[in-house]
Amino acid sequence: MRTREAVLAPLRHRPFRYLAIGRAATMLGNAVAPIALAFAVLDLTGSVRDLGLVVGTRSLTHVLFLLFGGVLADRFPRQAVMVVSCTFAAATQGAVAALVLTGTATIPALVALSALNGVLAAFAWPAAAALVPQTVPAELLQSANALNRLGTNAAMIGGASLAGVLVAGVGPGWGLLVDAATFALAGLAFAGVRVAPLARRAGERANPFRELREGWTEFVARSWVWVVVLGFLLFNFAYASAVNVLGPAVADETIGRPAWGLVLAVQTGGMVVGALVALRLRVRRLLLVGVLCMFADVPLVVGLAWAPSIAVLVVAAFVAGVAMEQFAVAWETSMQQNIPADRLARVYSYDALGSFLAIPLGQIAIGPVAEEFGYETTLLVAAGIILVAVLGMLADPGVRRLSTQPTTTAAPTQPPSSAGAPSSAGSPSSAVSSTPGGSSVSVAP
Structure with missing residues (x-):
């Protein structure tokens, strides 16, 4: 600490x-x-x-x-x-x-x-x-x-x-x-x-399609990057649809709309607390801890299926909010320390694309599925997809082994006393164990 x-x-x-x-x-x-x-x-x-x-x-x-x-x-x-x-x-x-x-x-x-x-x-x-x-x-x-x-x-x-x-x-x-x-x-x-x-690489030409290819090369060069993005493609597909679409429908039949608003407010409060925790947390395998924390989102979806009471959902939502922030901070820190600075934004854009695409797809699909198989079954399947997504991310050695030890070339070298001076930045080292979905707020990396 x-x-x-x-x-x-x-x-x-x-x-x-x-x-x-x-x-x-x-x-x-x-x-x-x-x-x-x-x-x-x-x-x-x-x-x-x-x-x-x-x-x-x-x-x-x-x-x-x-x-x-x-x-x-x-x-x-x-x-x-x-x-x-x-x-x-x-x-x-x-x-x-x-x-x-x-x-x-x-x-x-x-x-x-x-x-x-x-x-x-x-x-x-x-x-x-x-x-x-x-x-x-x-x-x-x-x-x-x-x-x-x-x-x-x-x-x-x-x-x-x-x-x-x-x-x-x-x-x-x-x-x-x-x-x-x-x-x-x-x-x-x-x-x-x-x-x-930023220092630009010698010989680069202003060709946007070439630059997109370079971003894609960086994106797939580290297994931890594309494995986590793929994992959150599945995660967001299930979680966003379960909580944002079926959640209000379940609440209408059980705890009521005001109580569901309280659940969502408590989840946001958990995110604030989670950010405070992340400020003081200091571990070497930060990405591993962040991915492990995503298991905490399963109880909220299961609670909607099996025990939609205010007490259960409020506790589950708070824990989920705290957990989301641990991953979000771990993800952004890992990306910023290990992706070359002059290509970082392009990798972030591929990450966001993978994350954002999944959300509307899940929200469109879950309604017909729930009408066919029922809320409980659909929510339990969604919880299962979340579980599989997290286990899949943990299966990658890069996710488990990535160290958050900073590289001195990854960030500004100006001392804190230079309050108004420009900071210098080079390219972060990419020679860390192979391993990347950007923290697209909601639940996406």
Whole structure:
């Protein structure tokens, strides 16, 4: 375990402070936006189908452009990518807010703006994740990732609460305006991230398809990378559909909607506690510990099947939330320490693509399956898939043996006292035991 001074050491680095503020601001807005947008569409047409079209379009463009987002983040300064993305995101969300507030919104207009917002998110996500190693020394990566997770989880809780107050009190348009403001604030914060540019490899050409191939080569070069991503493809397919689709249906028949809201709130609280635990946890096989923690998600799904009571589900959800954060921090730290810095964003984009694709597939498939075989059987099968996914990840020697010992070339070399000076970053060593799904919030790596 580490002292408080060591735990908070990343905050002594000015670039990291600005990065953490920017990421927390975007997550605050991202927590407000879905709630405000949902009620804005329902107020406009009352159609769940229209709501699905607006939300689904954003998800589709996000997935389609993720890989190119990784290319951009490895080609250009990542903080600049974040500033540009946040600036345009503030503009698109501001336009949505203006349409809603003036009563001129139409479904085609909302679909078009949502599609553009999805593209911007695809460009921003790999850049934000890959920027962390450029802001702190290698030995502080675990603490930095945990502090980032703590800030974003707290922002999600605050954002969801704020959204409820805004939508109920002054209307969804104002919630969307707040979302636009958080992107503007995040853009200002990212503009304060001053880091040295990454060293580029000699002879590289600006060919996006070649760069995608290079990212794929890095992705498959370490068994622990693609094994974990494949494992979370299965994990997310089962878990997201079981909890997000069948969970509310089971709750409607048993504990009730308010109690289900409590369960989800407790799970988010567990994630906050988990980030605090990850701040102080110090083990050599961090990825192994993170993957082992994912067994803790099985009881929540089994509880929905066999014992859907408030007491059981609240405890299971809290434990699952704590466990998710151990994996998320372990995963990001492992990626940042072992993937070459100039290719890290592209590997993150392949990771996110594998994670995000599985979620809608599972959510679409589980409804018909549950209608055919029943909730209990379907949930138990989902729990079995989760169990198999975790066991499959543990079967890889790279996952079991990967050490989190930092490499001195993986991160900035500036001392903490250089509060405003740019940090330098080289490429992390890739000569660690072979072994990679990015922490795509929810339950994905």
